Amino acid sequence: MTSARRLGMFLMLIFLVCSSTLASKNDGDFSNCESIVTKWAKSSTEYRVKESKRTLKDLLFFLHIPRTGGRTYFHCFLKKLYVKSDECPHSYDKLHFDPREPKCRLLVTHDDYSLMSKLPEDKTSVVTILRNPADRIFSTYEFAVEVAARFLVHPNLTSAIQMSRRIASKSPGVSTLNIWPWKYLVPWMREDLFNRRDARRQGEFRTIKESRNPYNVSELVMPLLTFIEDPMAHEIIHNGATFQVAGLTNNSYVAESPTIRHCVRRHPVLGRYILDVAKNRLDRMLYIGLTEDHKGSATIFANMVGSQVLSQSQALNMHSDKFSANETGKKF
Numbered sequence: 001m002t003s004a005r006r007l008g009m010f011l012m013l014i015f016l017v018c019s020s021t022l023a024s025k026n027d028g029d030f031s032n033c034e035s036i037v038t039k040w041a042k043s044s045t046e047y048r049v050k051e052s053k054r055t056l057k058d059l060l061f062f063l064h065i066p067r068t069g070g071r072t073y074f075h076c077f078l079k080k081l082y083v084k085s086d087e088c089p090h091s092y093d094k095l096h097f098d099p100r101e102p103k104c105r106l107l108v109t110h111d112d113y114s115l116m117s118k119l120p121e122d123k124t125s126v127v128t129i130l131r132n133p134a135d136r137i138f139s140t141y142e143f144a145v146e147v148a149a150r151f152l153v154h155p156n157l158t159s160a161i162q163m164s165r166r167i168a169s170k171s172p173g174v175s176t177l178n179i180w181p182w183k184y185l186v187p188w189m190r191e192d193l194f195n196r197r198d199a200r201r202q203g204e205f206r207t208i209k210e211s212r213n214p215y216n217v218s219e220l221v222m223p224l225l226t227f228i229e230d231p232m233a234h235e236i237i238h239n240g241a242t243f244q245v246a247g248l249t250n251n252s253y254v255a256e257s258p259t260i261r262h263c264v265r266r267h268p269v270l271g272r273y274i275l276d277v278a279k280n281r282l283d284r285m286l287y288i289g290l291t292e293d294h295k296g297s298a299t300i301f302a303n304m305v306g307s308q309v310l311s312q313s314q315a316l317n318m319h320s321d322k323f324s325a326n327e328t329g330k331k332f
């Protein structure tokens with residue numbers, strides 16, 4: 001290649017780089033983003049009011065937003081209402097979820113709403129629980145610290161990672177470390193805890209002052225402020241519940257999801273389209289609980305969802321009794 005040509009290509013490269021950085025600042029980027037976001041919003045909004053939304057369909061999809069107390073509903077209600085064989089295999093674990101499994105009636109997962117695209121939509125009822133976003137963020141931080149801190153019993157990070165691999169291979173079932181968003185948040189926090197421990201050992205911190213703000217003890221653990229301002233938190237935690245209901249988390253089946261999140265981060269005014277879609281989805285759900293009103297929510301859950309699950313199970317049993325009676329009898 002001649003040096004003139006090389007220079008030409010180099011200039012073209014500079015031009016491309018410049019024009020793309022310019023584009024990110026001028027209106028072109030905004031209108032491009034706006035058109036991507038509104039197109040998605042339009043195709044994701046259901047305008048019909050479904051008469052049957054109060055009726056439990058064949059499949060109950062519990063969209064479990066992390067740190068809303070959903071596990072209580074799972075263990076105390078759903079697991080008791082359904083028999084084990086009704087649970088869709090590998091609930092909580094998208095990687096192994098087989099949407100073609102025909103007979104399952106209960107799906108509980110931290111996956112986002114976009115999973116609906118893999119389910120028989122008109123035969124699926126969705127339920128979820130919401131919580132004040134600020135409290136949810138505190139709780140996310142606390143849980144990440146709590147789970148990560150369990151590894152400190154190991155002498156060093158290498159041994160902790162080896163141990164978690166061994167746990168994962170022994171129990172192919174669901175572990176916190178395998179499921180979104182913990183599979184990202186916990187290893188990140190774990191590594192940070194080990195780094196701080198190493199720094200303490202090397203005498204980088206003199207004393208740990210007592211009676212300090214527990215969210216800001218940097219000698220021991222990543223402070224809340226550092227946590228929440230990290231790009232990882234921006235990607236996974238900020239507006240997490242809205243993105244999950246909208247089906248746009250970084251665990252989404254929607255191909256444009258990263259682009260849309262990127263656009264909204266850059267142009268927060270576009271966030272209202274996401275919020276509108278999320279609200280529209282909530283409108284069509286069978287049930288929504290509130291963490292803050294646990295008693296009221298649990299009561300409504302029992303009346304609204306629990307009773308329908310029971311009558312559905314009864315109907316199914318009667319049907320299968322009749323069916324097997326016919327099957328065992330003469331040919332019909």
Ligand SMILES: *[C@@H]1O[C@H](CO)[C@@H](O)[C@H](O)[C@H]1NC(C)=O
Nearest residue numbers: 154155156157158159160162
């Ligand atoms: C970390 O722990 C493992 C297992 O206990 C040990 O084999 C390894 O030597 C340790 N590494 C360091 C750097 O201390």
Ligand SMILES: *[C@@H]1O[C@H](CO)[C@@H](O)[C@H](O)[C@H]1NC(C)=O
Nearest residue numbers: 212213215216217218223225
């Ligand atoms: C956290 O504590 C440090 C002192 O250790 C202080 O300088 C800083 O302002 C505190 N940050 C917050 C957000 O309270």
Ligand SMILES: *[C@@H]1O[C@H](CO)[C@@H](O)[C@H](O)[C@H]1NC(C)=O
Nearest residue numbers: 184231232235236250251258
């Ligand atoms: C989701 O976010 C995590 C943490 O930032 C990142 O490691 C992962 O690659 C992301 N996944 C996708 C599909 O973007």
Ligand SMILES: *[C@@H]1O[C@H](CO)[C@@H](O)[C@H](O)[C@H]1NC(C)=O
Nearest residue numbers: 319320322323324325326332
């Ligand atoms: C069982 O057989 C009877 C008569 O043969 C029929 O009327 C009934 O509908 C059948 N039930 C089912 C569930 O197929």
